[in-house]
Amino acid sequence: MKLFLTGLLAGLLAATAGKADEMAFTSWGGTTQEAQTKSWAAPFEANSGIKVLQDGPTDYGKLKAMVDAGNVTWDVVDVEMDFAIKAAKDGLLEPIDYSLVPRADLDPRFSNEHAVGSFYYSFVLAWNKSAVTGEPTGWADMFDTKKFPGKRTFYKWSAPGVIEIALLADGVPADKLYPLDLDRAFKKLDTIKSDIVWWGGGAESQQLIASGEAAFGQLWNGRVFALQQDGTDVGVSWNQNLTAADVLVVPKGAKNKGSAMKFLAAASSPTGQAKFAEASGYAPINTKAKAEMPADAVKALPDAHVEGQINLDMNYWAEHRDEIATRWYAWQTK
């Protein structure tokens, strides 16, 4: 309801076309956007006097429609990084004004000319302890239905992650992942296809694991963190955890570009990043942020598991997005 009302407000805002003291921020809803509102938008409003309207969920089709129609009602949008790289190429994004957004401390992996990092996360192997006997230790175990029977859950959409996991499980060394051998990946995935339950969103992944509907899963580390906070008995393996990132972008023709840049500066600041990371379990993209976080919160971050950590190649994905998606859905619907 609240989201609907803010959406309505954002719509009204569009009708009155960009007042100087307001801007619209769009993200994915749920616990993530709540944390962003609390850690970024609220302090930003207090400091700048600029009101931040919340909208969502992020919808790439809508973003493109707004830019195409020349009526952009979103000023800052949280998107996946591979999408941001492709969208920048397609001319859908404003360049970031780094004279307003301090760049020196930003992790260079997650920021570029058209995007400032929002947070980064890892895909980890999580399991419901009451549904699994023994302890899975790596991605290969998700493909071993003899040793570890039960349903496994993977991310449903064509996106960085599952293909890489299949290749790693099949014995491809981490530094030889790219270019992706799709034939080999789908052949490996074929071996467990009937045991896969797909999750389409974070809440669904949590529900599947918590209920034991799926015994194991490839989950976002923040969602596992939230399950553990709730007292669910889940195990997690960080072995070969795969990092990917969300970034903040400004759609081309955004009406409150100036405010948007100021918001980006606040969101990517050490304090903004530290607060968000503490609330969500996702990692900060500002290298100074960890110094402002309590020690036990730092321990829950992907940063604490850099050994064997693999960075999903967002540039590769941005370039091959359509081609992989075509293969992905052809395989999935078969």
Add this chain to the structure above:
Amino acid sequence: MQGISFRRSSVAGLPAGSGSALPALLLVGLFFIMPVVALLLRSVTDPEPGLQNYATLFGSGTYVRVFLNTFLVASVVTAVTILVAFPVAWMLAIMPPAMGSIVFGIIVLSMWTNLLTRTYAWMVLLQRTGVINRALMGLGIIHEPLPLINNLAGVTIGMVYIMLPFMILPLVGTLRAIDPMTLRAAALCGASPFEAFRRILLPLSLPGVAAGGLMVFVMSLGYFVTPALLGGTSNMMLAEMIAQTVQSLLNWGLGSAAAFVLLVVTMALYAIQLRLVGARRAGGGI
């Protein structure tokens, strides 16, 4: 049928009351015809003029598979809905009116609950660790959970449940219009109850079955939420595929082409049904 005959009375070839239909026609023109035309244009101009989107569509095994699957699911859902709805509609038709309206209320009540909530409720009931499987296993009837979700069974159960009112409503109308004396006459002539059903009730109720069936079928073709949540990827339906194509891959041309093909096929089916059942009867009973 007599009750609706005034609809077809005409003045100078136009149905009575055509003038007052003008606002409705304008509305349809503005909010339906125009978007459809825009959709068609987009499918042949985005990203460049030509028929390449349609070539991709029919050349891709994925889309063809999803198309066929969409029609398969819609057919199964329609058939099951008719089977389940018929006895309910018959019961409603012969019930005393006071009781009938209570049962009617219960059926319609389900339509007032949020679709997403109802679909999630089905997830809780149907999943491996769900209520139904736990109960059956607890009773010792089964030892392995039944696969009731993430497959065709899940989609069918969830969608039949949603479609039932749309089938029951037109059927009740048709069944109520059947003169009960015809059944008594059949019995008097020595027909068994089954014979009476097969030769009297069923043929007379066909217009209602056809009207409801078509509505359910067409609605099922475009369904999104329920198949996405209760189905597996191997029975992905077209609406979900179009959403992916447009929202995530930003391929609006291809998405428009797929939507347009679905629309054309649906209209063709409607036209065929009009020919088979006759325009009057296809619209009758609603």
